[in-house]
Amino acid sequence: MDNSRSNIPSISPAAVVVTAVFLLVSIIGVNWFTTFVPLVLPPQASAESKSVDELFYILMIIGGVVFFLIQGMLLISVLFFRARDGDLGDGPTYHGNPLLEIVWTIIPALVIVFLAVVSYNIWTQNSEPKAAVNMIDGEETKIKVTGARYAWTHTYETNRLDADGDPIVINSGDKLHTYIGQNVDLELRTQDVIHSYWVPAMRVKQDLLPGNPDFGGRPTDIRFTPIRVEGAAYPAEYPIVCAELCGDGHGRMRGTVVVHEDESQFLAQFFEPAIYAILNPPADPVLRGEIVIQEYICNSCHTLDSLEWSSRTGPSLNGIAERAGERVAGQSAEEYIAISVWNAPAFVVPGYTEQMAVFGPDQTDANHMTAEELYSIVAFLCTQGEQSDCDLENLTEAIPQAIKTAFGLEVDISFGQDDAEASQPEAAADGSDESEADSESD
């Protein structure tokens, strides 16, 4: 038996040299590695992304060294310490080396301490509340995000007032408009399950947690500050992704962050036009309905070719007006559509399940929708189809009538118009809508 190697007292000098060489190789290798960093990350579109990427860079260096060290030592062992053919002898009886063991306990421990400190600093720096957030036109604004299966809704509670002196609320659907340098602070709420608001380009992510609706849910928030990305054309668009499994359409639950070049562009391209549209809605209920329906999350489940919706969770809305009249005996098409929106569980289309979110007149309904909005949406849907079952000539009377039959609510068909006396803005400040609904219902 070959015993020549047994009882070697300490680690051999050769091993030390080889280790040193490998450390060197790994440092070079790591450097080469890290040149790929920008390739494997989305654009750095927020102030936060810079520091997170810095952390990633550090992690790559540390990880790279550990990687090359372990793989290198393995490779050396594999190459140099194979048993020769037919050699049935044993290696040296070497049980360990306390010094070495201490070293390889202490060094990783120190690395960990370093990493923890770096991460802690970056974390506190990124999560520190900003003095002025969501500045629009010189004033702080509230921007809220609602997640519902399977769509995002962004609303801006602006400081502009409508004709009645109520603050105007802009609903920009699945788009978040912001501008370079704006400190964004979004309040997130979910209507159903947990979702997670992720903007890869901003390196931010936060879950939306269900909370007791009686107490206003359980808002969470997310903060970031868009910065300029070299070579990007503005307004630049970055995806919003839902990162928490929320069901069937989880993969489709996406949105867009639109970053405008500066505040004036933001005002000119998004804010002012949106305010204008709210103050001057088209008089035609069908046109108005086309706008209103896009502020709700209907697109997350339904297909409607005219608006380029293509989700299949719920029944298709293509040609809905052709079918609506025949679905329930004795019910007009207008009534059927109205009930399907406000009281979805009333009819479930064969082949689908009762999944639709709640849309209704009460402030507590997950998706608050006034009778006036319902009216315009029904008007719009009545035009979807070759041969509509609706009374197209007479929508302004037929639909309010249908809503009255179905829900006992009067509809003010002139809503939003400057000349209308008793008009209400389409989404008024807390409380006032409820009283409206109460007083109008009989």
Added chain:
Amino acid sequence: MATIAVPLGAQEQGQAAEAVQRPALSEYLRWSVDHKIIGVQYGVASFLFFLIGGAMAMGIRLELWTPDLDLMVSGAAYNSLFTFHGTIMIFLFIIPMWAAVGNFVVPLQLGAKDMAFPWLNAFAFWLIPPAAVVVLLGYFVSPAEAGWTSYPPLSTLFSGDGQTLWALGAHLLGISSIMGSINFIVTILNMRPPQMTLWRMPLLCWAVLATSIIAVMATPFLAGALTLLLLDRVAGTTFFDAAGGGDVLLWQNIFWFYSHPAVYIMVLPGMGVLSEVLSVHSRKPVFGYRMVGLSSMGIAFVGFTVWAHHMFTSLQPELRIPFMITTMIIAVPTGIKMFSWLGTIWGGKIHFTSAMLFGLGFMSMFVIGGITGVMLAALPFDIHVHDTYFVVSHFHFVLFGGSVFAIYAALYHWFPKVTGRMMNERLGRIHFAFTYFGFLFTFFPMHIVGMLGMPRRVAVYVPEFQPWNQLISFSAFVLGFSTFIVIYNVIKSYYHGPIAGANPWRALTLEWATTSPPPVTNFVDDPIPFEDPYGYGTEAAAAYVEAVEAAFSPGGSAARTER
């Protein structure tokens, strides 16, 4: 010659051992309280589940070949696919598979006749088939589709009855796991031969001990969580329903209090296997035996304090930092293991058997998973990659690159003991090559798509990621194919493999000091362990191996005859 403890039982004075017959295959289909039978039952059953779970993974990869939903009828069908893939792989494959290895090897390594509670052992195994039936039945009635983590309210208010069956099945599996673990702890603590102190115990036993301690302390939390989930689903309570004053984070806390320690349940026995395999096949003692043993305990202990690193995007922000720190600490005891293994093979005489290849493969792949684990622990970075393919990549590197590689190493290492025949080494090497490279190219690119913005658990994705996903899917098919090689090898070797003899690897632990397969009582009389389970290179060790050979393999061991 030095004094040598030779573990001869009735074969004292070197009488030739009688060849022990393999149990008839039908014995494996019956209730049996023999730990060797139960070990094989566990092993074969969990491998079948691996095939089912793996076939589902192939389905996942097929669906992800294109950015659109085309293979599946709906997003929900895809969701239930990965839900069942994850559930099967974790609860029905990895955890029972380690019970298989533990069951077969631990009593033998301890020189015991059987486990401490043979009946309970059998009962724990026989809970698994009904539990599996319950879980899998769920696939056919409005299947569970909330992921293996089953977060409410998706899993309570928005899922069908399959979710209830899922919870029931997982409940049974948890109970099985607790009973198995109690058995392991008692066996290891009480049934060692008098000469075998804790510090002379083989490292696999240390690892199984640590694993079992985790299992008995953590699994009850799973039972608690599942009880609440079931009550919410069937009894109208609202523990997780915010509208009724409940709290969705309650589930996350309790679930992860179990499921993070559970990931060490899934990898620690593999680390024990590695200590055995690396030492035997490189003919050197385990470097720093005590620290390797203790680090198992260290990992087990620290593992209980890190659970909320899975909740970095849902937990209150001020609570996140402490969990980041505890999580990172785990790198230290794991590092001790990695470096000690390197010290073990360094300067040895490495035999590139299939078992050794998979052992080395474990080290090479697990370290990547470990590094990405530490990256994930770094809170600001995790915020970006949480719930993306980066995480999917991380846990496949530790679960497949770690646990599954170790399972293959264990298979090649102990197959001769189980069946009395050697596996085909050539096929083993081919299997290794396909698995190693298939694995690497399946899961490494996932890091990149994850960082670039692909969330996990989606059936549809943006077309930019298609080339990456095609590379991943292609490699996954190669990986899937590699499984057929090992299946063929096992079947072929079972019937035609060369006779192994008692101790084909010339190892020093006790399981090799008896015939292959061992007789019903394992040893004919109380065996005496060699003074140091890893004392390779000494004369005493050589003489011990010689004596075992003479006593149990009169025809010579396979190791001798093959080379």
Added chain:
Amino acid sequence: MTSYVERRVKPKLSLDRDAELRLKNNRLGMNIFQASWIMVFFAMIVVNWQLRYSYAQWPPAGVTPFDPLLPSIATLALLLSSVLVRRGRQSLQADEVSGFLACWRLAMALGVAFMAIIIYEFATVSQAALATQYGATMRLMTGFHFVHALAILAVMLWVYRAGLNDMRSGRPYNSWAVEGTAKLWYFVSFAWILFYLVLYWIR
């Protein structure tokens, strides 16, 4: 080469040794089981605590706190029952089977009294409390505990009947069955005290 026989530790009579080992295993196994299973009860306490902190006050506004009087009586009964179980075991060790049976009988009666009170408490939780997690967690915890108490009581009954038979037949009594059952009953008492404190005293 020294002979194997010389070096081996002389085993005691193998039958004896097996029985001893089995008892040792049973005891350790029972201890580990108890350490393990108490974690489920801890899990329920965690549930209670996490939910109570999602309310502004506890018990929630408009809910009257539970009256600790009856549960305290039940707790006393359970504790007394545990003491009796212990005395029963001691009697058995002194070979007084009739004393064992007497203690055991009384212990079971107290156990039943405990369970009766708990059922009453469980059934009379006010609607106001039930509408909140205050009532829900109370039902969860007492209900969960009750299931355990019931199961162990059944085992006690079974041991008692076996004891009766043995007294008639004069066969030696299997002391592990008694010891194990007793330990399970202590466990039930211990778990209850945890719950009792959390439910009725820690505000």
